[in-house]
Amino acid sequence: MARRYDTRTTIFSPEGRLYQVEYAMEAISHAGTCLGILANDGILLAAERRNTNKLLDEVFSSEKIYKLNDDMVCSVAGITSDANVLTNESRLIGQRYLFQYGESIPCEQLVSWLCDVKQAYTQYGGKRPFGVSILYMGWDKHYGYQLYQSDPSGNYSGWKATCIGNNSSAAVSSLKQEYKENEMTLKDAKSLAIKVLSKTLDMTKLTSEKI
Amino acid sequence: MECIIGIKFNDFVLIAADKTNAHSIIVMKTDENKLYQLSNNIVMAISGEKGDTTQFAEYIAKNIQLYKMRNGYELSPTAAANFTRRNLAEALRSRNAYHVNLMLAGYEKQEGPQLYFMDYLASLANVKYAAHGYGGFFSLSIMDRYHLPNLTR
Numbered sequence: 001m002a003r004r005y006d007t008r009t010t011i012f013s014p015e016g017r018l019y020q021v022e023y024a025m026e027a028i029s030h031a032g033t034c035l036g037i038l039a040n041d042g043i044l045l046a047a048e049r050r051n052t053n054k055l056l057d058e059v060f061s062s063e064k065i066y067k068l069n070d071d072m073v074c075s076v077a078g079i080t081s082d083a084n085v086l087t088n089e090s091r092l093i094g095q096r097y098l099f100q101y102g103e104s105i106p107c108e109q110l111v112s113w114l115c116d117v118k119q120a121y122t123q124y125g126g127k128r129p130f131g132v133s134i135l136y137m138g139w140d141k142h143y144g145y146q147l148y149q150s151d152p153s154g155n156y157s158g159w160k161a162t163c164i165g166n167n168s169s170a171a172v173s174s175l176k177q178e179y180k181e182n183e184m185t186l187k188d189a190k191s192l193a194i195k196v197l198s199k200t201l202d203m204t205k206l207t208s209e210k211i
Numbered sequence: 212m213e214c215i216i217g218i219k220f221n222d223f224v225l226i227a228a229d230k231t232n233a234h235s236i237i238v239m240k241t242d243e244n245k246l247y248q249l250s251n252n253i254v255m256a257i258s259g260e261k262g263d264t265t266q267f268a269e270y271i272a273k274n275i276q277l278y279k280m281r282n283g284y285e286l287s288p289t290a291a292a293n294f295t296r297r298n299l300a301e302a303l304r305s306r307n308a309y310h311v312n313l314m315l316a317g318y319e320k321q322e323g324p325q326l327y328f329m330d331y332l333a334s335l336a337n338v339k340y341a342a343h344g345y346g347g348f349f350s351l352s353i354m355d356r357y358h359l360p361n362l363t364r
Binding site for chain 2: 101141
């Protein structure tokens with residue numbers, strides 16, 4: 001039944017859903033996990049490294065974590081090529097703001113702009129949505145340290161701790177139990193992240209190469 | 212010629228402009244307002260070609276307000292000055308350059324009072340005191356001699 005409505009991104013189904021967007025999120029749930037935790041004195045981003053093949057030449061230090069500007073970093077889960085396009089675009093957005101106003105872009109504005117770009121692909125153009133969920137972490141003078149998550153539909157929200165990618169729902173529920181508001185330092189956050197990742201990663205043992 | 216003066220102190224910044232609007236020898240108005248409030252903490256005084264002044268000042272003022280509406284917080288005086296300069300510079304080498312000189316004054320919690328001098332060639336300077344127009348010839352030397360940052364009102 002749903003088959004009739006899911007070949008084009010730009011139409012609703014009779015139940016009022018956008019199937020292409022949901023399928024994109026399905027693609028992300030098979031990708032490597034990323035986890036973000038907001039602490040009192042900073043933010044922690046941890047990502048699982050999937051390609052631990054010995055033949056792989058390490059050209060760049062990370063396939064999952066990207067620096068967007070001096071005050072912001074993001075981590076991606078999903079189709080890596082889509083992610084590259086989006087991170088490049090967000091770097092451009094950040095630099096355009098710096099060019100115009102002479103100061104770093106506030107975090108939420110960057111996230112909001114990029115999500116407007118993502119949303120456009122769900123409404124016009126006839127192209128498929130980006131199959132990437134992104135975790136953004138940054139600091140600005142208005143709101144201090146912030147953690148945001150965005151998904152292929154172009155929705156975003158601010159979080160104290162969250163997870164995307166493989167087994168993310170299990171990770172989010174254990175984060176919910178363990179996270180102590182206003183009492184976590186970066187060190188606590190690091191140990192919490194490792195604890196949660198060890199529960200949710202596929203491999204039997206957690207070694208330092210996996211993260 | 213229209214005169215604009217600005218002076219910065221430790222706790223506050225002062226901006227003043229004359230109120231005359233003249234067409235060579237005829238004085239058209241003696242109550243012209245050349246000060247534009249860009250936001251709660253930022254004020255701009257503007258002089259130069261008639262028409263360009265109002266057009267540019269209102270354009271900048273409304274864009275500053277738009278930023279506040281979109282984001283819920285205001286631009287800092289430094290960001291507003293950079294934004295204004297960017298607009299002036301882009302117009303400069305296009306078909307519609309604005310022939311305006313302006314002074315931007317504002318207060319922000321982190322940095323304190325700020326005073327920016329900008330001329331029609333889109334040069335921007337963060338200064339302790341400055342003036343545009345013939346009035347500057349007289350006032351700049353007085354300010355050079357007597358300005359102290361800790362003066363009170």
